[in-house]
Amino acid sequence: MYLRLLFLSTLSFYIFSADMLYVTRARISSTAAMGDLGVNLSFQENYVAMSNGLVEITLSNPEGHLTGIQYNGVDNLLEVINDETNRGYWDVVWSPPENTSRTKGTLERLAGTSCEVIVETEDQVELSFSRTWNSSLEGKLVPLKIDKRYILLRGSSGFYTYAIYEHLEEWPSFNLDNTRVAFKLRKDKFHYMANSDDRRRDMPLPDDRLSGRGEQLAYPEAVLLVDPIESHFKGEVDDKYQYATELKDLRVHGWICMDPPVGFWQITPSNEFRVGGPIKSELNSHVGPTTLAVFASTHYGGSDLIIKFGESESWKKVFGPIFIYLNNVTDEEDPHTLWEDAKNQMSVEVEGWPYDFVTSDDFQSKHQRGSVSGRLLVQDRFINSKGCISASGAYVGLAPPGDIGSWQRECKKYQFWTKADEEGYFSIPNILTDEYNLYAWVPGFIGDYINSTIINITSGVNIDLGDLVYELPRDGPTLWEIGYPDRLAAEFYIPDPDPRYANSFLLSDPNRFRQYGLWDRYSELYPDNDLVYTVGESDYTKDFFYAHVLRKTNNDTYEQATWTIKFSLYNINENETYTLRIALASAHQSDLQVRVNDLNEVPLFSTGKIGGDNAIARHGIHGIYWLFNIEIPGNILYSHEENSIYLTQVNNESRFQGVMYDYIRLEVPQTKTMNINS
Structure with missing residues (x-):
């Protein structure tokens, strides 16, 4: 024993x-x-x-x-x-x-x-x-x-x-x-x-x-x-x-x-x-x-x-x-x-990194490497119209040249990351000699930054990039938002586990999401009708489930779940375009479809089948980050009436197909003045 x-x-x-x-x-x-x-x-x-x-x-x-x-x-x-x-x-x-x-x-x-x-x-x-x-x-x-x-x-x-x-x-x-x-x-x-x-x-x-x-x-x-x-x-x-x-x-x-x-x-x-x-x-x-x-x-x-x-x-x-x-x-x-x-x-x-006792010529010593420093600022004129904001706590890194966010999928070479201070200043030491792009993202702000200029690291080089400015994806002021843009779904409602599967040491924050079987708690909380979130009334920490999963039926199969976001608008110009931004913290073999005001219409937007991070099954709170920017014509929105955005994850071949949201925002056209019924 x-x-x-x-x-x-x-x-x-x-x-x-x-x-x-x-x-x-x-x-x-x-x-x-x-x-x-x-x-x-x-x-x-x-x-x-x-x-x-x-x-x-x-x-x-x-x-x-x-x-x-x-x-x-x-x-x-x-x-x-x-x-x-x-x-x-x-x-x-x-x-x-x-x-x-x-x-x-x-x-x-x-x-x-x-x-x-x-x-x-x-x-x-x-x-x-x-x-x-x-x-x-x-x-x-x-x-x-x-x-x-x-x-x-x-x-x-x-x-x-x-x-x-x-x-x-x-x-x-x-x-x-x-x-x-x-x-x-x-x-x-x-x-x-x-x-x-x-x-x-x-x-x-x-x-x-x-x-x-x-x-x-x-x-x-x-x-x-x-x-x-x-x-x-x-x-x-x-x-x-x-x-x-x-x-x-x-x-x-x-x-x-x-x-x-x-x-x-x-x-x-x-x-x-x-x-x-x-x-x-x-x-x-x-x-x-x-x-x-x-x-x-x-x-x-x-x-x-x-x-x-x-x-x-x-x-x-x-x-x-x-x-x-x-x-x-x-x-x-x-x-x-x-x-x-x-x-x-x-x-x-x-x-002590990089170690000075490693003998292989393929492992570069400290004096063979280089460094990069600078400062990252954020420009969002709808938050600060007078100038830039310090990118406090930004994650800043060098990775092989690519596209926006490509560092997430880069797996052949090397990456070097640091965290910026409160003023946005950063320093990345001990970088291997090679060519890189500089990438970043800032907690509290949507999207990814890339400096597409090729940075060539040679032995002993110390490159000061000066001030860099990340211009956020933005077409107009915020009508409403759900969540906090930090690439995690942790701020949303995480249910208590089924008592049959509870691990006591994971019951409290920050580990609540690690409990087994939370995906099936959605079906218990919403046995007949799917989640409905009403802007101005609902609280995303209590009313927005942490993962958009499938609903378990009585015969142990899983069916599509459609979530609804309800909101009201006034003074709509039918000739203008609104922008819906959906940032996903995770996706697993999912096709997320977006409809506006008519659930039976052809989707206004579909992601197509994306993702494979399996974060839902593996007790994760995020996987790979996705950002989708969806244009909504003003002529399909209702003025002085309640509007509905329908989010449907349509794939249901496997019980773990689904997405986790990071952040959702609806922007009014820049020429309009925000008017929302709260």
């Missing part, structure tokens, strides 16, 4: 000085003096080991799978009952090139065929496990050259890993759906998981998901715990997607073993090598106990984020390095403090 106590922690993050960090690290790493032994490398039959007196890691030779991690008196932190190929490994999901719309392919663990010592000194060992591709492997292995690296430093309480993927132009085309590093920890030791300050807790066991103890729900990842080993988990839903995190916040996560008190943490100091931009959500740690470093995936993005390689296409990319950090406390100290120490170490790793 895996009996254990449920530990609750209310520790908060604190600002620390260099001296404080030194004291904390010295206390937690009580064996730190052993790091003075230097780094040792040893080869055995079929294995190679690196140790520095603090940690020892063992890898299969020449495959390069991580088979063992020895630390703080524990012979192996990895799951010893697993096959050695299923403990710590790099993998990919790939598929033939004709598989352009699906997001499933062949799962392959990347095994090297040769091992090379890159560096061997008392201060550092770096190993390479590589494999190249040839025509005899066509259809059997992913057509990439793989070079997996592991680094152990003197005095370091952990190790680094990164990989270089390369595709030569003479090799066949294919699709790369997913790539990551996975670590499977011992289930008899690691029971407490931490993803963030508000998502850390004692976790169920993987055995609880097995048939008899767990009941699969709408999809395999979601399991209702009906007879868990520890009874207090009974009635909870376990689903790895409940722990997904936006990349901007995905810096450190992992597990704590209480006996002996040991922490295992995956730290990602930079997101430059990840795909989809700073707010793409990604998996990290979940029941297993499993810890992941996902570099590219279709999660919360769909087939738009499949990396597609065409004929005669050459490509090379460095993924990582990431840092696996190990820490401990004495038996008398609170093991939960290991999370605070891990966050401190994360800050140290971020400050």
